[in-house]
Amino acid sequence: MYDAETYIGRHKTELDTPALLIDLDIMELNIQKMANYFATVNTELRPHVKTHKTPIISHKQIAAGAIGVTCAKLGEAEAIVHSGIRDVLIANQIVGTHKIVRLINLAKHSDIMIAVDNDDNVHAISKAAAEKGVTIRVLIEVNIGMDRCGVEPGSETLSLANIIGESQNLKFEGLMGYEGHTVAKPNKTERVAATKSAMQRLIDTKHLLEKNGINVAIMSGGGTGTYDITGSIPEMTEVQAGSYVFMDSTYRNVEGVGEKFDCALTVLATVVSRPEKNRIIVDTGLKVLTKEFGIPQPAGLQGVEMTGLSEEHGKMHVSNEDISLKPTDKLEILPTHCCTNVNLHDKFYGIRKEIVETVWGIAARGRSQ
Numbered sequence: 001m002y003d004a005e006t007y008i009g010r011h012k013t014e015l016d017t018p019a020l021l022i023d024l025d026i027m028e029l030n031i032q033k034m035a036n037y038f039a040t041v042n043t044e045l046r047p048h049v050k051t052h053k054t055p056i057i058s059h060k061q062i063a064a065g066a067i068g069v070t071c072a073k074l075g076e077a078e079a080i081v082h083s084g085i086r087d088v089l090i091a092n093q094i095v096g097t098h099k100i101v102r103l104i105n106l107a108k109h110s111d112i113m114i115a116v117d118n119d120d121n122v123h124a125i126s127k128a129a130a131e132k133g134v135t136i137r138v139l140i141e142v143n144i145g146m147d148r149c150g151v152e153p154g155s156e157t158l159s160l161a162n163i164i165g166e167s168q169n170l171k172f173e174g175l176m177g178y179e180g181h182t183v184a185k186p187n188k189t190e191r192v193a194a195t196k197s198a199m200q201r202l203i204d205t206k207h208l209l210e211k212n213g214i215n216v217a218i219m220s221g222g223g224t225g226t227y228d229i230t231g232s233i234p235e236m237t238e239v240q241a242g243s244y245v246f247m248d249s250t251y252r253n254v255e256g257v258g259e260k261f262d263c264a265l266t267v268l269a270t271v272v273s274r275p276e277k278n279r280i281i282v283d284t285g286l287k288v289l290t291k292e293f294g295i296p297q298p299a300g301l302q303g304v305e306m307t308g309l310s311e312e313h314g315k316m317h318v319s320n321e322d323i324s325l326k327p328t329d330k331l332e333i334l335p336t337h338c339c340t341n342v343n344l345h346d347k348f349y350g351i352r353k354e355i356v357e358t359v360w361g362i363a364a365r366g367r368s369q
């Protein structure tokens, strides 16, 4: 086994496999296109780390204009803060004594902001923050139709905001509503209608809080599928899109998004067997490819379909017998869900014009705690 860095300067097909590749030109263009959009609207971009889990990519997004980052987990946030980024939203609840201790300690080194949806959790964080002498910035997560976390819009949100207002060492910053049930609707007209109706619940709640004398400085939501819908709503202030940086074959089918951003992420595979003319086996199975959004397919190859994945094998059906793929040949597979696929790998190989330019450790990979 070679050190990953020894591949720098070589052609990508010389890489040992399975290997996770980023086409750097495409990724950089995706970052720039998203930054260009946010330069034209009043909302700001706070890109989600969960997609790449890699500090250097967050730094590139911030250099292009993003105001900070969004994380899913405390462990991700720790990795990002240690890389020198201060303005971090953890768009989730931080629950339990041990995690709250970690949060409070992280606040010594960052301007951390979290989501809350429960008064006991608010009291626990407030008490711990007061003991340590730090202030934690807080958004209330409102359920705008996804039915995951979140307080109900309206009076329930108002009463939690009042509790936060009376809690020491917490700063109420505003509201968060993630429209996860609309982001991947392929049809644009349907997606726009569903997103606007979801975000209206957040907007109505903001107005209710303001009528009660509570300032709502931040309104956060949005994903790759809705960046320009949620991003163009005047009441919103921040968008949390993540997948746009790499894209995947699922988002490629979302109208208006798939045409705009290109796929930067692939998994390089080697053909290990062709037991029959119509059957090819590659060395990429479930331990390097995820399939909850469907079985990933080879990039740019017609007449070959991945039909199944076991732990270490990918089974492909060949309908075009002119395809000459044989053991030792390499091909690239396009993930169906970039975010979970990245989390299976230790490192990225950054490729430019087919040559390995860089190797990046995926610092927050597996940091689910």
Ligand SMILES: Cc1ncc(COP(=O)(O)O)c(C=O)c1O
Residues within 6 Å of the ligand: 048, 051, 091, 178, 180, 183, 221, 222, 223, 224, 225, 240, 241, 242, 243, 244, 339
């Ligand atoms: C809270 C939250 N915000 C934003 C996103 C947006 O991600 P994406 O850009 O992948 O749609 C997600 C995706 O799961 C999320 O859970």
